[in-house]
Amino acid sequence: MKLNGCFDNLTENYLFAEVGKRTNEYIAAHPDKKIIKLGIGDVTLPLVPAVIEAMHGAVDEMASADTFRGYGPYEGYAFLRESIKKHYAELGVSVGVDEIFVSDGAKSDLGSILDLFDKDNTVVVTDPVYPVYVDTNTLAGRKVILASATEANGFLPMPDRSVKADIIYICSPNNPTGAAYSKAQLKEWVDYANAVGAVILYDAAYECFISDNSLARSIYSVEGAKSCAVEICSFSKTAGFTCTRCGYTVVPAAICGGKLNKMWYRRQATKFNGVSYVVQKGAAAVYTEQGMAQIRANIDRYRRNAQLIADCMDRLGIWYTGGKNSPYIWLKCPRGMGSWEFFDYILNNAQVVGTPGVGFGTNGEGFFRLTAFGSEEATKEAIARIERLLSE
Numbered sequence: 115m116k117l118n119g120c121f122d123n124l125t126e127n128y129l130f131a132e133v134g135k136r137t138n139e140y141i142a143a144h145p146d147k148k149i150i151k152l153g154i155g156d157v158t159l160p161l162v163p164a165v166i167e168a169m170h171g172a173v174d175e176m177a178s179a180d181t182f183r184g185y186g187p188y189e190g191y192a193f194l195r196e197s198i199k200k201h202y203a204e205l206g207v208s209v210g211v212d213e214i215f216v217s218d219g220a221k222s223d224l225g226s227i228l229d230l231f232d233k234d235n236t237v238v239v240t241d242p243v244y245p246v247y248v249d250t251n252t253l254a255g256r257k258v259i260l261a262s263a264t265e266a267n268g269f270l271p272m273p274d275r276s277v278k279a280d281i282i283y284i285c286s287p288n289n290p291t292g293a294a295y296s297k298a299q300l301k302e303w304v305d306y307a308n309a310v311g312a313v314i315l316y317d318a319a320y321e322c323f324i325s326d327n328s329l330a331r332s333i334y335s336v337e338g339a340k341s342c343a344v345e346i347c348s349f350s351k352t353a354g355f356t357c358t359r360c361g362y363t364v365v366p367a368a369i370c371g372g373k374l375n376k377m378w379y380r381r382q383a384t385k386f387n388g389v390s391y392v393v394q395k396g397a398a399a400v401y402t403e404q405g406m407a408q409i410r411a412n413i414d415r416y417r418r419n420a421q422l423i424a425d426c427m428d429r430l431g432i433w434y435t436g437g438k439n440s441p442y443i444w445l446k447c448p449r450g451m452g453s454w455e456f457f458d459y460i461l462n463n464a465q466v467v468g469t470p471g472v473g474f475g476t477n478g479e480g481f482f483r484l485t486a487f488g489s490e491e492a493t494k495e496a497i498a499r500i501e502r503l504l505s506e
């Protein structure tokens with residue numbers, strides 16, 4: 115037996131372990147101080163009543179022989195795929211039910227989709243980046259090229275025509291930077307991908323946070339995307355499914371003459387047995403009138419927090435991306451501080467925990483991520499403390 119040597123090529127990601135370690139050390143030394151965590155990349159509001167009710171109903175169905183379900187379809191139940199198709203139609207996008215595949219979340223699909231591509235493909239990701247894109251390709255032994263996201267390009271790098279990319283990752287609105295591409299910018303990426311024969315893996319996990327109607331909530335609202343882009347979506351941030359687990363991936367029939375869509379079906383049929391009926395019933399309830407109104411209310415609460423943080427940065431004259439169409443605020447550390455220096459500074463002097471940008475890539479040095487997933491009360495208290503400290 116030989117082990118997969120690619121595991122040795124993974125770079126250890128100490129980011130959240132180190133954040134936890136420094137935070138716990140501070141708490142141990144200052145048990146009287148109240149810490150506020152604005153570092154969390156996870157939702158905090160519970161599942162909405164429409165989802166809970168649908169899931170309870172589905173559990174009851176499983177309790178009776180007449181309505182009990184065994185294995186479901188690999189690609190997801192038709193009722194959920196039809197609802198997703200309708201959701202796309204409301205965004206002005208036409209997607210076929212056969213192009214929609216339900217999954218247990220975006221992270222799994224982001225990893226699994228790589229089964230469809232040859233090892234000898236060149237992968238382009240941004241720096242800073244959501245680490246999953248890099249690590250999944252490293253494990254497969256693929257070459258990864260970094261597209262530099264910086265203050266100068268608003269953390270939205272554009273295609274480099276001197277590079278021949280095969281697999282391109284785009285996350286918009288972005289984690290960690292909160293930056294969102296305009297339709298015109300996405301069009302440039304789509305045109306580039308179509309010109310060089312690349313595939314775009316478009317991570318739309320945060321599409322529901324887009325409030326600016328001129329921005330794309332789906333890559334398919336950009337002309338030409340159907341022939342080059344796979345869209346990966348999730349109920350995690352949209353509807354609080356981070357624990358419950360459900361997402362979906364769109365593999366258009368127009369990519370490689372339908373071959374990629376067929377390959378994805380075959381891949382899922384081989385290695386995946388679908389998402390539980392109970393969870394899919396819960397996910398479908400998100401698209402009911404009631405469900406939509408309820409998740410909108412939750413998203414609006416996170417949005418208000420993001421706005422509060424963004425307003426605070428504006429008052430302090432701190433440069434940032436995100437906040438408007440994203441639950442993340444990616445700020446430039448004031449007074450020329452490095453990411454970890456600023457982490458320690460606000461932990462020690464304001465008892466606020468955030469995430470050092472350098473943990474997401476070299477270009478993140480000197481930047482810092484705050485998230486809007488805390489409660490309104492905690493968010494208000496945290497920004498009041500930061501504002502007091504930085505106005506000194």
Ligand SMILES: *Cc1c(COP(=O)(O)O)cnc(C)c1O
Pocket residue numbers: 218219220221222244285289317319347348349350351355356360361
């Ligand atoms: C949270 C998040 C996801 C969602 O992942 P799930 O596996 O569906 O929970 C996907 N992409 C990014 C960039 C994220 O931050």
